[in-house]
Amino acid sequence: xxxxxxxxxxxxxxxxxxxxxxxxxxxxxxxxxxxxxxxxxxxxxxxxxxxxxxxxxxxxxxxxxxxxxxxxxxxxxxxxxxxxxxxxxxxxxxxxxxxxxxxxxxxxxxxxxxxxxxxxxxxxxxxxxxxxxxxxxxxxxxxxxxxxxxxxxxxxxxxxxxxxxxxxxxxxxxxxxxxxxxxxxxxxxxxxxxxxxxxxxxxxxxxxxxxxxxxxxxx
Amino acid sequence: xxxxxxxxxxxxxxxxxxxxxxxxxxxxxxxxxxxxxxxxxxxxxxxxxxxxxxxxxxxxxxxxxxxxxxxxxxxxxxxxxxxxxxxxxxxxxxxxxxxxxxxxxxxxxxxxxxxxxxxxxxxxxxxxxxxxxxxxxxxxxxxxxxxxxxxxxxxxxxxxxxxxxxxxxxxxxxxxxxxxxxxxxxxxxxxxxxxxxxxxxxxxxxxxxxxxxxxxxxxxxxxxxxxxxxxxxxxxxxxxxxxxxxxxxxxxxxxxxxxxxxxxxxxxxxxxxxxxxxxxxxxxxxxxxxxxxxxxxxxxxxxxxxxxxxxxxxxxxxxxxxxxxxxxxxxxxxxxxxxxxxxxxxxxxxxxxxxxxxxxxxxxxxxxxxxxxxxxxxxxxxxxxxxxxxxxxxxxxxxxxxxxxxxxxxxxxxxxxxxxxxxxxxxxxxxxxxxxxxxxxxxxxxxxxxxxxxxxxxxxxxxxxxxxxxxxxxxxxxxx
Numbered sequence: 001x002x003x004x005x006x007x008x009x010x011x012x013x014x015x016x017x018x019x020x021x022x023x024x025x026x027x028x029x030x031x032x033x034x035x036x037x038x039x040x041x042x043x044x045x046x047x048x049x050x051x052x053x054x055x056x057x058x059x060x061x062x063x064x065x066x067x068x069x070x071x072x073x074x075x076x077x078x079x080x081x082x083x084x085x086x087x088x089x090x091x092x093x094x095x096x097x098x099x100x101x102x103x104x105x106x107x108x109x110x111x112x113x114x115x116x117x118x119x120x121x122x123x124x125x126x127x128x129x130x131x132x133x134x135x136x137x138x139x140x141x142x143x144x145x146x147x148x149x150x151x152x153x154x155x156x157x158x159x160x161x162x163x164x165x166x167x168x169x170x171x172x173x174x175x176x177x178x179x180x181x182x183x184x185x186x187x188x189x190x191x192x193x194x195x196x197x198x199x200x201x202x203x204x205x206x207x208x209x210x211x212x213x214x215x216x217x218x219x
Numbered sequence: 220x221x222x223x224x225x226x227x228x229x230x231x232x233x234x235x236x237x238x239x240x241x242x243x244x245x246x247x248x249x250x251x252x253x254x255x256x257x258x259x260x261x262x263x264x265x266x267x268x269x270x271x272x273x274x275x276x277x278x279x280x281x282x283x284x285x286x287x288x289x290x291x292x293x294x295x296x297x298x299x300x301x302x303x304x305x306x307x308x309x310x311x312x313x314x315x316x317x318x319x320x321x322x323x324x325x326x327x328x329x330x331x332x333x334x335x336x337x338x339x340x341x342x343x344x345x346x347x348x349x350x351x352x353x354x355x356x357x358x359x360x361x362x363x364x365x366x367x368x369x370x371x372x373x374x375x376x377x378x379x380x381x382x383x384x385x386x387x388x389x390x391x392x393x394x395x396x397x398x399x400x401x402x403x404x405x406x407x408x409x410x411x412x413x414x415x416x417x418x419x420x421x422x423x424x425x426x427x428x429x430x431x432x433x434x435x436x437x438x439x440x441x442x443x444x445x446x447x448x449x450x451x452x453x454x455x456x457x458x459x460x461x462x463x464x465x466x467x468x469x470x471x472x473x474x475x476x477x478x479x480x481x482x483x484x485x486x487x488x489x490x491x492x493x494x495x496x497x498x499x500x501x502x503x504x505x506x507x508x509x510x511x512x513x514x515x516x517x518x519x520x521x522x523x524x525x526x527x528x529x530x531x532x533x534x535x536x537x538x539x540x541x542x543x544x545x546x547x548x549x550x551x552x553x554x555x556x557x558x559x560x561x562x563x564x565x566x567x568x569x570x571x572x573x574x575x576x577x578x579x580x581x582x583x584x585x586x587x588x589x590x591x592x593x594x595x596x597x598x599x600x601x602x603x604x605x606x607x608x609x610x611x612x613x614x615x616x617x618x619x620x621x622x623x624x625x626x627x628x629x630x631x632x633x634x635x636x637x638x639x640x641x642x643x644x645x646x647x648x649x650x651x652x653x654x655x656x657x658x659x660x661x662x663x664x665x666x667x668x669x670x671x672x673x674x675x676x677x678x679x680x681x682x683x684x685x686x687x688x689x690x691x692x693x694x695x696x697x698x699x
Contacts, residue, residue: 019243022242023243023247024242024243025241025242026236026237026239026241026242027239027240027242027245028232028235028236028239029238029240030246030249032249034246035249035250035252035253035254036253038250039253039257042257042258063508066275066276070452074453074454081266083265083270084261084264084266084270085262085265087270088264088265088268091290092260092261095290096257098290102350102354105329105350106340106347107338108333108337108338108346109338110329110333111330111336111338112224112228113225113228113229115330115331118329118330119327122326126323132290133291136287136288140275141274141275142277142280143286144273145277145278146276146284146285147285147287147288149285151291154298154315155315157311157312157315157316158312158315175278210232212232215338215339215340216339217339217341218231218339219231219337219338219339
């Protein structure tokens with residue numbers, strides 16, 4: 001019976017081919033350092049899932065942002081857990097993506113034929129940091145507000161274009177409701193979309209070229 | 220890279236694949252173990268450490284020291300140290316744009332810059348020493364940025380100099396040397412690893428950087444630690460916080476029940492007619508945001524002073540004002556039901572013979588009834604009551620205010636309704652009865668009497684030692 005169901009699905013979805021091409025691939029002898037990429041992917045999914053739960057209660061306006069986060073922490077059942085995971089997951093994701101980059105650097109895995117994988121990877125590192133930067137403002141507390149004030153000021157010190165960048169980031173000369181709205185949109189739509197797109201290409205390239213082997217004296 | 224090298228690399232990879240493993244189940248097993256470990260780790264962090272509460276954003280509070288998220292701290296420190304450099308330190312965009320920009324550009328274009336086909340570390344000494352120095356510097360700058368700030372100018376200068384040497388000068392020197400050797404004496408990188416000069420430069424430079432950081436951290440361990448700001452998160456805590464703030468800032472004019480309609484005994488506002496703030500007129504017509512705005516910006520036409528930080532750097536923060544509004548709502552607005560816990564008494568009731576302590580009994584009473592006037596900047600004969608030391612040692616009459624074991628100390632006299640006459644002119648009062656507009660409840664006065672008569676213990680333990688259990692008459696059972 002199960003075989004019949006599987007065969008029917010396989011005929012239409014090509015499950016066997018998926019298994020052969022995606023899962024049953026040969027790989028060089030593995031190494032625990034090689035798990036950092038998949039750990040980053042896992043954290044991205046976890047951040048996405050907890051983030052979606054948080055948007056159910058979060059309100060991106062200066063009048064309500066702080067109170068809505070308070071409510072998530074105190075009023076919503078297991079809200080503290082969801083926010084706690086999202087909060088610590090963000091830090092851990094930046095850390096793990098960075099160590100992943102270092103691992104690739106040390107084993108020189110960015111060399112032929114994986115140059116593009118590295119390039120996309122740097123894009124992923126920068127977008128991850130962008131997620132951290134935009135997400136930091138959202139609780140609208142003192143730390144968030146002043147860190148973002150200084151952070152956008154630094155971005156505004158670019159010669160010639162500084163003024164424009166500063167106003168584009170803040171939605172005006174000062175931090176305001178517009179800034180929060182902008183950062184929220186960037187944090188939940190813009191950057192995650194970019195991140196997911198880059199990730200798709202990154203994963204495709206990894207499957208295309210296979211994981212690099214740990215270099216020995218021969219290499 | 221020519222086709223022959225490419226072919227060699229591909230053949231080499233084929234060989235590795237042949238003696239390798241399968242993605243499913245070998246590699247994915249490791250991935251799943253690590254992901255599961257991360258998931259459990261995150262749940263533990265969320266449960267046992269949680270997210271530190273922070274007060275609400277207050278754009279008017281310019282005294283707040285901004286701190287970025289920890290993974291930006293190294294950049295923050297780098298900018299701060301860079302700003303100390305004479306002349307170029309003033310060109311801000313060099314450090315904020317050019318240096319990080321060049322760093323990111325090199326990182327991005329790495330596969331195009333590093334064209335050598337070799338992957339083993341022994342043939343990549345240049346890349347690894349440079350990256351190693353940069354990463355070590357990032358870690359050390361992060362550590363330096365998380366240390367407390369030096370308490371005085373001399374120490375600050377010493378600490379900043381050490382940080383600049385360890386976090387900026389040495390790494391810059393090491394990197395400059397490594398690049399110079401790479402440009403002019405490249406074969407040094409290909410010598411045996413034991414006699415390899417670039418490695419020695421990196422190791423010695425790293426040790427010096429670490430030593431500087433250890434020194435800076437050791438110095439910082441003697442600095443005063445910044446106090447963690449207490450943030451009321453639960454409703455009950457917020458009501459208590461609001462009540463304490465109300466008793467300090469609002470009671471003088473509005474009274475402790477918000478009923479006052481005519482201000483008495485307040486300099487500058489004497490006789491001003493105001494509306495009571497505990498009734499429907501205020502609580503039903505203003506929502507929380509409007510109430511918070513009245514407190515922050517005042518009502519100049521109605522005599523209400525502004526309390527927000529926009530007018531007064533020492534003023535109330537946004538969170539403080541929100542807590543006062545919460546307190547008013549739950550205390551006086553009949554549409555809100557106050558949680559039973561928030562109605563707990565100010566201090567635990569005293570048993571027969573029990574001695575109260577400052578920490579448990581006196582501090583909350585003083586905060587509620589006295590600190591409103593007895594704090595810096597108010598007219599109070601210089602008698603401040605915000606801490607144990609102040610209560611015992613400040614004031615124009617400090618030798619007479621509290622006398623251990625003596626009922627005739629000024630404090631006990633005035634709270635029991637006996638004003639202290641001026642010694643020069645007995646018809647005048649030197650100290651009025653306190654608190655000025657209402658009498659304390661007898662149980663509160665009892666706490667003060669017991670406390671002072673028993674030598675004013677500070678902690679609950681000290682007070683417990685003075686506890687004398689009331690001697691009860693031995694019960695004589697009548698013999699049949």
